[in-house]
Amino acid sequence: MQNPAILKDKSWIPDISEVMNSGSIIQIVRKYSELNTEIEVDLVERNISNLLSIQHKQIGTIDLAHDLDIEKVTEIFIRINSHGVVLSQADFAMSKIASNEKLDGPNLRKAIDYFCHLAVAPQFYEHIRDNDKEFADSDYFRAMTWLKNENDDLYDPDYTDMLRVSFTSEFKRGRMSDLVSLLSGRNFETREFEEQIAAETFERMRNSALRFMHEDYFKKFVMIIRSAGFISPELIRSKNALDFAYIIYLKLREDKVPQAEIGRLVSKWFVYSVITSRYGGSPESTFDYDIKQIASKPFHEYLESVEKAELSESFWNFGLTQRLDTSVSSSPLFHVFQASMVKGQDKGFLSRDITVADIILYKGDIHHIFPKNYLKKNNKSRSEYNQIANYVLIQQEINIAIGAKSPEVYFKELKEQCEGGKKKYGAIDTMDELLKNLDTHCIPHFIFEKNVDGYDEFLKARILLMSEKIRKYYNSL
Secondary structure: OOOHHHHHOOOOOOOOHHHHOOOOHHHHHHHHHHHOOOOOHHHHHHHHHHHHHHHHOOOOOOOOOOOOOHHHHHHHHHHHHHHOOOOOHHHHHHHHHHHOOOOOHHHHHHHHHHHHHHHHOOOHHHHHHHHOHHHHOOHHHHHHHHHHHOOOOOOOOOHHHHHHHHHHHHHOOOOHHHHHHHHOOEOOOOOOEOHHHHHHHHHHHHHHHHHHHOHHHHHHHHHHHHHOOOOOHHHOOOHHHHHHHHHHHHHHHHOOOOHHHHHHHHHHHHHHHHHOOOOOOOHHHHHHHHHHHHHHOOHHHHHHHHHHHHOOHHHHHHHHHHHHOOOOOOOHHHHHHHHHHHHOOOEOEOOOOOEHHHHHHOOOEEEEOOOHHHHHHOOOOHHHHOOHHHEEEEOHHHHHHHOOOOHHHHHHHHHHHOOOOOOOOOOOOOHHHHHHHHHHOOOOHHHHHOOHHHHHHHHHHHHHHHHHHHHHHHHHO
């Protein structure tokens, strides 16, 4: 990399374009040798010649035998890209789609790309309409026209999400490599490749993509997730959980399940998958397993079976509490806790009128109940003072007023505020209202007397209360 030292060092040629554009190698060698008399002229000439020869090198290509099966091609593809920007099976699937002009693959690829782009940037609608006339006359474009006026960003899928949902919901398979195989026409029974299978796959993917884009389906699914308390994309850390929830939604609509029941089942599965990190590791394997189970039995039966297996008393009493003992503020469990407060229409910490939903949507503060600077002054580490059990959502002005005071100090002042004293922290002015607010935020009442010595006791007590609130929230869905 060029830097001032290289520019000053006469042994370097800082700009090789001067060599490439020179009409005479002799002139370059002579000029360099005059500046570097200690280097042999033959060596300079040889190295300059090697540099000039780069422009005549051929770019490497790899020719594959026409009879290689798709697994071999896929493996070669992945290995070649493993040392650069790693390309996924979704990238490979998009390439397969785009390259098949006979089966209208380019338009299917455009539909996927355009929909995902419009979901983020609705203003792109006019660009497509004015610059891609052929596509603008297609069923795909008509299916996504509603996005031009859509500003909801709760679920902004990328092409991997759209491929995954479309493929899994239609073919009842969860592995993207299977999509690549089917796009190539693979018969999984005979292990042969048939043009008819490829044609059927493109047609089914076309229909499934249109179903994914359907305005009524998409908006009602997003409404279900929002009604569960997940009102901001910042509360949704797992796109995989969201994708599979949409797969379930489409499957239940296909099965003609009543809309109210669809809402209950989809929201419950989504929250279940988040609190158990179901799609955190090896998501494709889990997608494949889940969709095959759902295809073979009524969904509510499958949900009940996994609840019995994974949401036992030990999970609620021990597993969940252990996972709440973390300093990771982006923890999905903290987001579920916030969603439970949104669904319950709870007020913000020490707020009488402002809701948790308002604070989330209008960028209020995350407050440390035991203030961060207070704990730092008392030699607590980052991992200790940033425990999620020490967090509450609060109005900014209340957070500023509390500052770095010990809980025993500002809660004493809150008590005085509720007994007719000056209002220093929000508008709550009765003890009943204050205690109700503490219960809402899972804060033990002994907080009134606690200083740094009681911090660990406070965390343990609040974790238990938070776990119980999440449990009640889940059961209410």
